[in-house]
Amino acid sequence: MLDQTEGYITEDGRKIGGVVMEMKNITLRFGGVVAIKDISFDIREGEIRAIIGPNGAGKSSMLNVISGFYVPQEGEVWFRGAPRPQMKPYQVAQQGIARTFQNIALFEGMSVLDNVMTGRLTQMDASLWKQALWKWGGAEKEEVANREIAEKIIDFLEIQNIRKTPVARLPYGLKKRVELARALAAEPKLLLLDEPMAGMNVEEKEDMSRFILDVNDEFGTTIALIEHDMGVVMDLSDRVVVMDYGKKIGDGTPDEVRSNQDVIDAYLGVSHD
Amino acid sequence: MAQTHDGVGEGVSLPALLKRNVREFGSSPAYREKEFGIWQSWTWAETADEIQALALGLINLGVREGDFIAVIGRNRPYLYWSILAAESVGAVPVPLYQDAVAEEMAYVLEHCGARFVIAADQEQVDKVIEVQDRLHQFEHLIYLDPRGMRKYDHTTLHEFSHVQAQGRAAHDELIGELERRIATLTLDSTCVMLYTSGTTGKPKGVVLSNRNVIETARASSSFDKLKLDDEILAYLPMAWVGDFIFSIGQAYWTGFCVNCPESADTMMTDLREIGPTYYFAPPRVFETQLTNVMIRMEDAGAFKQRMFKHFMDHARKVGPKILDGEPVGLMDRIKYAVGDMMIYGPLKNTLGFSRVRVGYTAGEAIGPEIFDFYRSLGINLKQLYGQTEATVFITAQPDGQVRSDTVGVPSPGVEIRIADNGEVFYRSPGVFVEYYKNPESTAGTKDAEGWVATGDAGFIEPDTGHLRIIDRAKDVGKMADGALFAPKYVENKLKFFPNILEAVVFGNGRDECTAFINIDLTAVGNWAERNNIAYASYQELAGHPKVLETIQSHVEEVNRSVAEDQMLSGCQVHRFVVLHKELDADDGELTRTRKVRRRIIEDKYADIIAALYDGSPQVSTVTEVTYEDGRTGSISATLDVRDAPVVALQQKMAAE
Numbered sequence: 034m035l036d037q038t039e040g041y042i043t044e045d046g047r048k049i050g051g052v053v054m055e056m057k058n059i060t061l062r063f064g065g066v067v068a069i070k071d072i073s074f075d076i077r078e079g080e081i082r083a084i085i086g087p088n089g090a091g092k093s094s095m096l097n098v099i100s101g102f103y104v105p106q107e108g109e110v111w112f113r114g115a116p117r118p119q120m121k122p123y124q125v126a127q128q129g130i131a132r133t134f135q136n137i138a139l140f141e142g143m144s145v146l147d148n149v150m151t152g153r154l155t156q157m158d159a160s161l162w163k164q165a166l167w168k169w170g171g172a173e174k175e176e177v178a179n180r181e182i183a184e185k186i187i188d189f190l191e192i193q194n195i196r197k198t199p200v201a202r203l204p205y206g207l208k209k210r211v212e213l214a215r216a217l218a219a220e221p222k223l224l225l226l227d228e229p230m231a232g233m234n235v236e237e238k239e240d241m242s243r244f245i246l247d248v249n250d251e252f253g254t255t256i257a258l259i260e261h262d263m264g265v266v267m268d269l270s271d272r273v274v275v276m277d278y279g280k281k282i283g284d285g286t287p288d289e290v291r292s293n294q295d296v297i298d299a300y301l302g303v304s305h306d
Numbered sequence: 307m308a309q310t311h312d313g314v315g316e317g318v319s320l321p322a323l324l325k326r327n328v329r330e331f332g333s334s335p336a337y338r339e340k341e342f343g344i345w346q347s348w349t350w351a352e353t354a355d356e357i358q359a360l361a362l363g364l365i366n367l368g369v370r371e372g373d374f375i376a377v378i379g380r381n382r383p384y385l386y387w388s389i390l391a392a393e394s395v396g397a398v399p400v401p402l403y404q405d406a407v408a409e410e411m412a413y414v415l416e417h418c419g420a421r422f423v424i425a426a427d428q429e430q431v432d433k434v435i436e437v438q439d440r441l442h443q444f445e446h447l448i449y450l451d452p453r454g455m456r457k458y459d460h461t462t463l464h465e466f467s468h469v470q471a472q473g474r475a476a477h478d479e480l481i482g483e484l485e486r487r488i489a490t491l492t493l494d495s496t497c498v499m500l501y502t503s504g505t506t507g508k509p510k511g512v513v514l515s516n517r518n519v520i521e522t523a524r525a526s527s528s529f530d531k532l533k534l535d536d537e538i539l540a541y542l543p544m545a546w547v548g549d550f551i552f553s554i555g556q557a558y559w560t561g562f563c564v565n566c567p568e569s570a571d572t573m574m575t576d577l578r579e580i581g582p583t584y585y586f587a588p589p590r591v592f593e594t595q596l597t598n599v600m601i602r603m604e605d606a607g608a609f610k611q612r613m614f615k616h617f618m619d620h621a622r623k624v625g626p627k628i629l630d631g632e633p634v635g636l637m638d639r640i641k642y643a644v645g646d647m648m649i650y651g652p653l654k655n656t657l658g659f660s661r662v663r664v665g666y667t668a669g670e671a672i673g674p675e676i677f678d679f680y681r682s683l684g685i686n687l688k689q690l691y692g693q694t695e696a697t698v699f700i701t702a703q704p705d706g707q708v709r710s711d712t713v714g715v716p717s718p719g720v721e722i723r724i725a726d727n728g729e730v731f732y733r734s735p736g737v738f739v740e741y742y743k744n745p746e747s748t749a750g751t752k753d754a755e756g757w758v759a760t761g762d763a764g765f766i767e768p769d770t771g772h773l774r775i776i777d778r779a780k781d782v783g784k785m786a787d788g789a790l791f792a793p794k795y796v797e798n799k800l801k802f803f804p805n806i807l808e809a810v811v812f813g814n815g816r817d818e819c820t821a822f823i824n825i826d827l828t829a830v831g832n833w834a835e836r837n838n839i840a841y842a843s844y845q846e847l848a849g850h851p852k853v854l855e856t857i858q859s860h861v862e863e864v865n866r867s868v869a870e871d872q873m874l875s876g877c878q879v880h881r882f883v884v885l886h887k888e889l890d891a892d893d894g895e896l897t898r899t900r901k902v903r904r905r906i907i908e909d910k911y912a913d914i915i916a917a918l919y920d921g922s923p924q925v926s927t928v929t930e931v932t933y934e935d936g937r938t939g940s941i942s943a944t945l946d947v948r949d950a951p952v953v954a955l956q957q958k959m960a961a962e
Contacts, residue, residue, distance in 0.1 A: 045457055046457060047457075146343075180343075181342060184342035184343040184344075185342055187342075187343070188341065188342055189453070191569065193343070193568045193569050193571070193572050194568075194569060194571035194572045194575070196343065243454075246454075247453060247454050250454065250456055250457070251453060251454075251456075
């Protein structure tokens with residue numbers, strides 16, 4: 034049902050564009066362990082793409098391949114119509130890809146605002162000399178411009194009240210939100226979320242879902258996310274990839290995936306011998 | 307300056323006052339709002355321009371004179387402009403409580419027949435859309451924050467800035483019509499319609515005229531010598547008459563600046579940054595702030611704690627006297643000055659009260675300790691008594707005559723009369739026009755001579771002329787043995803303990819009094835933390851045996867204090883229950899201004915009340931709760947019913 038070349042229109046009327054990123058026959062091994070086995074799928078402009086699967090299915094490995102952190106032994110990652118060479122993480126960030134982590138990776142001792150500002154680093158280029166000269170080197174102007182963007186994101190995620198609070202003092206749900214803020218501060222084209230709702234209560238999950246949808250809607254950001262909570266995934270995403278034991282066992286709209294027998298087996302459990 | 311005007315002069319309506327403000331102090335700041343971490347400000351001239359654009363946009367959308375325009379959202383300059391724009395085009399603005407659930411909104415929107423709604427954000431828009439099928443006259447919805455709104459059907463939905471842009475584009479065509487409509491406004495045209503919170507029954511729409519609002523603003527501004535360079539923080543609900551008078555009435559009369567916080571959660575930070583000179587808060591806010599100070603002091607080092615205690619004791623002794631200009635010895639003054647440098651000054655700064663010249667509390671009785679704490683710091687905190695029907699002011703305390711147990715002398719222009727049954731009546735220029743579409747209630751409240759029944763019982767102190775309020779006249783009852791029953795009196799005494807957030811006392815027509823008690827999660831939670839008491843939920847903490855003991859000791863102390871009053875000694879609490887959930891406006895147990903709705907609580911918790919009177923040691927109950935988004939669920943709990951010893955009357959008489 035999906036037109037694989039031209040994009041499609043979602044049920045709620047958003048227009049999804051062409052392919053932004055494509056995984057072509059990815060295989061990833063750690064020594065003798067095959068984490069990902071010959072997986073191919075694509076991510077389209079403006080969509081919310083979910084990767085789901087039971088524990089140990091290889092979801093986080095897949096996300097790490099997308100973010101360039103792992104280099105697959107076989108297969109290619111195509112980004113914007115060309116194969117992507119091996120890159121340093123900062124180069125990936127400069128391409129417009131930002132991510133959050135399953136285990137929050139914030140600077141605990143720094144304030145929320147400072148953490149969000151670190152997300153702007155790739156966009157700032159004042160040298161050490163210019164920084165030292167501050168106002169006269171133009172560094173102040175740059176700081177102000179970037180602070181404005183950071184503040185808009187703080188406003189967007191409704192964390193104004195903790196702007197100056199050290200991250201270490203925040204509860205888990207808010208830390209997750211701060212991490213999302215930092216990723217958004219980089220103004221990414223593609224946002225990768227690694228279990229954004231892990232460990233949250235129902236209310237926090239609802240808030241986070243709202244923010245993910247709003248980010249996609251307001252900024253047109255393409256989002257790829259890994260999530261455990263099936264209910265959340267099915268409500269949020271446009272298309273879902275299902276993995277089990279390193280293999281892709283399903284790919285399609287939430288409805289298609291839901292009725293896929295392999296997926297049902299993987300989640301309800303059948304013996305794997 | 308405004309105060310030199312004879313009467314209201316040219317200011318016959320709020321739009322007329324706006325014109326005057328632009329002419330006389332157009333470059334002074336009128337509004338500030340913190341957004342994106344920075345205080346954005348608008349001068350009076352810029353404000354007038356924004357309001358005009360919106361008013362033109364409203365005409366462009368087809369607003370007719372006499373239409374009702376509902377305004378829903380937190381305090382933001384844009385929404386204050388909406389109120390002014392609505393009045394400018396001859397419509398009646400109706401601010402609504404933003405935390406009301408869709409059902410409550412439906413009632414008000416239906417009752418006033420609003421054709422237009424201006425809502426702050428998606429949350430409010432969703433609520434209106436949910437109920438709009440039932441609203442026959444409803445036509446257009448204007449929203450402020452476009453976030454998340456893209457996918458909505460925009461045939462009757464408009465973005466605020468687009469309405470303004472269309473208004474600006476149609477300036478030449480429509481400005482004549484707008485000028486004409488403003489010119490037809492008089493002192494007697496409707497300024498605003500505010501819905502009462504409704505402690506009993508459905509909310510009533512109180513119609514206030516320009517005369518009510520402007521006369522009240524003029525009199526009260528001169529009473530407290532409010533000036534152009536005063537600053538206030540607008541953070542109380544826009545639908546509440548107090549905010550309307552402070553942030554619109556007095557602001558437009560004197561031209562002072564209205565500051566809007568960034569969000570409800572940043573209110574305390576914003577308060578500190580602005581340092582208002584004129585401040586208003588219900589007792590609950592002062593209580594919370596004091597509780598926070600005390601909690602933080604308990605975490606401070608021993609030296610700081612001792613210093614704090616030493617100087618606060620001194621402040622309690624001489625602070626209020628210095629504030630009232632009474633004679634105080636030189637040594638005491640010097641010591642107070644040292645304390646001011648070391649403790650009071652920094653504390654006031656932390657609380658955001660460094661510059662407060664006039665502070666008011668009203669709505670409920672404030673605990674004498676709390677009241678004295680703020681006054682001893684040198685904050686000129688006073689009490690006033692008022693209601694929506696009076697356009698706030700009935701009585702207020704003049705500088706130098708401040709006490710915690712009275713509500714002050716009649717405000718300028720207000721006459722007060724005490725009826726034979728003790729009910730307080732008043733007559734003033736602020737007396738409301740009518741209850742909208744409810745002539746029976748209007749006639750029942752306001753008589754032909756303009757006297758209005760407050761529904762409160764009280765008396766005037768013979769020697770000072772100050773008014774003292776005892777209780778809601780409706781709530782005052784009789785016990786089975788004929789003794790006076792005044793629940794509020796006892797509840798207030800209970801609520802003065804930081805651990806007790808809310809209390810409801812029963813006993814009308816019964817042999818003895820009993821009470822429901824809500825713990826204060828902040829205070830009790832902190833206590834639990836310091837004593838290594840683990841708890842997983844409000845319910846668990848509220849049912850903890852040690853918490854129950856603490857509350858019991860508070861109840862006993864209240865009983866002793868109640869027993870001292872001969873008239874009310876029958877109101878001692880014999881048995882009580884610490885409730886497993888907080889009483890909440892979403893469940894209809896409190897009004898939006900957080901007043902207890904007795905009848906509803908009595909019905910809802912009939913099983914617990916029965917247990918309070920049948921002597922059973924425990925009661926199992928299931929309570930329905932409403933979540934913020936309107937869904938319902940239920941909590942079940944088994945509650946301990948505790949007996950509290952009371953001071954027997956015979957003993958007391960024997961002792962005398």
